[in-house]
Amino acid sequence: MFDVSFTELMLIGVIALIVIGPERLPKVARTIGHLLGRAQRYVNEVKTDIQKEIDIKEIGDIKHQMEDAARSVQSSMSSSVDDLKAAVTQPTQALKDSLAEARQALDISAVAPGSDSTAPAADSHTAEKPAANPIPGTPATPDSAATAAPAVTIPDVTQPARQPTPTESSH
Template identity: 70%
Template sequence: MFDVSFSELMLIGVIALIVIGPERLPKVARTVGHLLGRAQRYVNEVKSDIQKEMDLKEIGDIKHQMEDAARSVQSSMTSSVDDLKNAVTQPSQAIKDTLDQARQALDPLPGAAPEAPRTDAAGAPAAAQVPEPDPAPAARPAPAPTESSH
């Protein structure tokens, strides 16, 4: 703190001995020591408070930087997800449109109501039903042998 050499301290001690006197000098020295100790503790507390405030400010700055980085990552992820959704949606929409056009082309009567899709007992769409061919013609009985004259 102060640049005080040993010779300066001796000079102050001699002057204090002359002014204060030998009876009261120890009591005054103790009081001055306590006051200097309190002053040192106060200065150290102020220094630590200032250091804590600086650390809090740095932590706050780091927190803001992290929040900004998190927002940036979130926005980039959101845009990536949107791009991916568009990449998936556009082809599926094109396929759906193509299927709709194919259905319209296969409709026999454009004004007729569409037939309800057939389902099996479980509710799943039934396979396209193909009419069964007519059973094989009944076996013809063989002509009865006729009696012929030989």
């Protein structure tokens, strides 16, 4: 703190001995020692408080940086999740739409033109046979040909095909 050499300290001690006197010099030295100790403690406390404030400010800055980084990671993760959901949802919806169209097409094709849509469709293995001509040797009329059109049923493709069991395939 101060650049004081040993000779300067000796000079100050001799002057203090002459001015203060030998009886009061130990008391004054003790008091000066206590005051210097208090001053050093006060300076150290101020330094410590300033260092704590600097550390708190640095920690606060680091905290804000970490919060910003966490927010950016969270936003990038949520955007990635949204992108993944969109990537999965779009093909799934397209597949559902095409399945719905296929079902609708199957429902329309299963119903014969001119027939009641509430009537059950014929089995895929059996087809309606044309009505026999009431008079043999005469050509069929257009009305009888329209009623004799076979109804074709397409099997449901959404259900898996039945695999033959080992005992059925050996026969």
